[in-house]
Amino acid sequence: MSTIRVVWGAASAPTAMASYDAALAEAGIENYNLVSVSSVIPADTEVEAVGTAPDLGPAGERLTVVEARATTAGPGRVSAALAWAQSADDGPGLFYETAGEMDREDVERGVREGLAAGQELRDWSFADPRVTVESRQADSGQHTTAVVLAVYGDSEPII
Template sequence: MSSTIHVVGGAGTAPTEKAAYDAALADANLHNYNLVPVSSVVPADAEVVRVEEAPDLGPAGNRLNVVQAEASTVGPETVAAGIGWATGPGAGLFYEADAESESDVRDRLETGLDAGRALRDWTFDHEETLIERAEAAPGEHTCVVVLATYGESEPIC
């Protein structure tokens, strides 16, 4: 059975760091789930799809498995986070990174994916990245997130 992994980014600004994180999740339409971080392996039967906003993945409060890149700052600063992925006919890899600049995130993603591919005897024929960047105004808490959501959410209890 194949499943879809949605990759989505978001940015948010709020009076506190946690509120900015919640706002960034809301921008990605993932603010109503209990996020469970998983390591960065793409199952062989999964399709990875970049989306502008996460679709409805189940009821509020459910558990949702994710790979997440997240970065927060208080302005005046720039912040960026991203996920890169390499896939092929079998399993694939995600790699997460954050930094002050989009170019630093891109470099870290490429370096990480290269290292991950070198550890595995797998075939990779596709590579992609999604980077979210934001500039925080003076005194503002700003957060950026990029998440890869594994399938549908599940009840937490």
């Protein structure tokens, strides 16, 4: 059985890219090249919310992810949320992501609504959904990023 790890982080820095890099560092995946995929969880896959990723391989390799990401120049608030539900019988599942300049409750409500809509499109029987939310206040003069990512397995060589 394969494992998808859900990780998250939020950070502030002088530039938007620096805040994103620092948020990835909080999640433990700052040293990888991220390749985004849409939202389907393969059958027979365990999804585990871990917060910070363990060592997933050498720096510079590729990680496959589903990413919720929001960045703002303060003042303000950024929130990112990832919701998922898997088939009750070890079949496939779905991730849905929402992020933006909104509060924790709004981003969670939005990601739950999106996941429910995605579930309605499929004839799978789903277990109860799970949600992870990361939210951070952005101070004036700083950029702040919040991320929640589903990381598929370990890293792979990029070249």
